[in-house]
Amino acid sequence: MTLDLISLSDFRNHARSELSGTAHFNLLTGENGAGKTNVLEALSLLAPGRGLRRAPVAEMALADGAGGFAIGATLADSGGEPVRLGTFVRPDRPNRRLVQVNGAEASAASLGEWLALSWLTPAMDRLFADSAGGRRRFVDRMALALDPSHARHATRYEAALRERNRLLGDDAPPDPVWLDGVERHLAEHGSALAQGRSRTIAAVAGALASFPDEPFARPTLAYAAGGPVERADLAEALRENRRRDRQAGRTLIGPHRDDMAVVMAGKDMPAAICSTGEQKAMLIAITLAHAELAAQGRPGVLLLDEVAAHLDPVRREALFDRLRTGGSQVWLTGTEPTPFAAIAEEAAMWTVERGQVARR
Numbered sequence: 148m149t150l151d152l153i154s155l156s157d158f159r160n161h162a163r164s165e166l167s168g169t170a171h172f173n174l175l176t177g178e179n180g181a182g183k184t185n186v187l188e189a190l191s192l193l194a195p196g197r198g199l200r201r202a203p204v205a206e207m208a209l210a211d212g213a214g215g216f217a218i219g220a221t222l223a224d225s226g227g228e229p230v231r232l233g234t235f236v237r238p239d240r241p242n243r244r245l246v247q248v249n250g251a252e253a254s255a256a257s258l259g260e261w262l263a264l265s266w267l268t269p270a271m272d273r274l275f276a277d278s279a280g281g282r283r284r285f286v287d288r289m290a291l292a293l294d295p296s297h298a299r300h301a302t303r304y305e306a307a308l309r310e311r312n313r314l315l316g317d318d319a320p321p322d323p324v325w326l327d328g329v330e331r332h333l334a335e336h337g338s339a340l341a342q343g344r345s346r347t348i349a350a351v352a353g354a355l356a357s358f359p360d361e362p363f364a365r366p367t368l369a370y371a372a373g374g375p376v377e378r379a380d381l382a383e384a385l386r387e388n389r390r391r392d393r394q395a396g397r398t399l400i401g402p403h404r405d406d407m408a409v410v411m412a413g414k415d416m417p418a419a420i421c422s423t424g425e426q427k428a429m430l431i432a433i434t435l436a437h438a439e440l441a442a443q444g445r446p447g448v449l450l451l452d453e454v455a456a457h458l459d460p461v462r463r464e465a466l467f468d469r470l471r472t473g474g475s476q477v478w479l480t481g482t483e484p485t486p487f488a489a490i491a492e493e494a495a496m497w498t499v500e501r502g503q504v505a506r507r
Contacts, residue, residue, distance in 0.1 A: 153190070164182075174497070182504075184268070187268075193232050195256050232261060263475075266451070268453075276419050290346075301340055308398060363431065428458075439474065448478070
């Protein structure tokens with residue numbers, strides 16, 4: 148199944164753009180700032196979450212438009228009934244994103260039941276040198292594509308964590324009964340969150356085992372837990388740490404301290420100290436491995452923004468070969484078509500200029 152009949156209305160710099168006749172490979176070319184990444188961002192909003200830029204929805208509406216935006220796409224194959232997916236913001240409620248499936252209201256979480264979306268953008272190039280928080284968000288996005296329920300545990304854990312930190316930061320000692328209740332929620336959703344991350348990292352690590360060390364610079368992954376993973380153990384650790392956490396004014400253990408350890412397999416070297424080219428190759432390998440996993444249960448869509456710009460010809464050819472045999476529909480952007488010559492015969496191609504999309 149593939150996405151087709153895509154429409155953007157008043158989204159970013161696109162007053163009205165339509166893309167149809169899509170293929171396995173789909174290429175958007177144009178100058179920097181033309182609006183190529185905006186198309187990918189629009190597609191990323193057909194999944195649960197905040198999209199590939201993690202921007203507030205109020206910032207996504209066309210600056211001189213009516214105040215809202217709309218994105219739609221048809222999920223179809225040659226045999227079954229097509230499904231129309233849509234997400235939009237009304238001008239009178241600019242901070243709330245709404246979702247429809249076949250014209251009926253639906254939750255944002257339900258989008259994950261129809262489509263598994265993955266993406267790679269230049270902003271992610273510093274993942275291995277970034278903070279642990281950046282890697283946690285990366286892992287959570289991968290987990291969400293594999294299991295749409297992951298978002299619910301993440302949201303509820305964050306709410307319980309804020310409440311516990313508030314209680315610990317009060318001048319007066321917190322009510323033990325109230326704190327017990329908060330910690331029960333924290334342990335319940337924290338354990339589910341940690342286990343989801345652990346399963347995701349293990350699954351991606353297993354998929355990476357089939358990748359060659361070159362030219363992808365194959366990484367090995369490991370889950371680094373920020374506290375006990377089992378629910379009962381986490382609840383007990385939270386109780387035991389109350390005094391220390393109160394002195395610190397925050398919760399010092401739990402999934403909010405998780406990390407993902409990444410090592411370049413061929414050199415047994417931490418990814419953070421590898422070259423930028425090696426880091427890019429490892430990030431591509433992780434993204435491809437995850438996309439192949441995500442596409443096993445639902446239709447997959449892989450968004451690759453400027454991915455070919457800094458790859459040498461050998462790695463570029465290896466990337467296209469892997470994408471060609473993958474199960475996901477692929478969307479790529481670039482400033483010119485030359486780096487994509489190897490897929491030109493099989494790709495649907497558009498030129499983007501000042502928010503206008505034209506078929507090549």
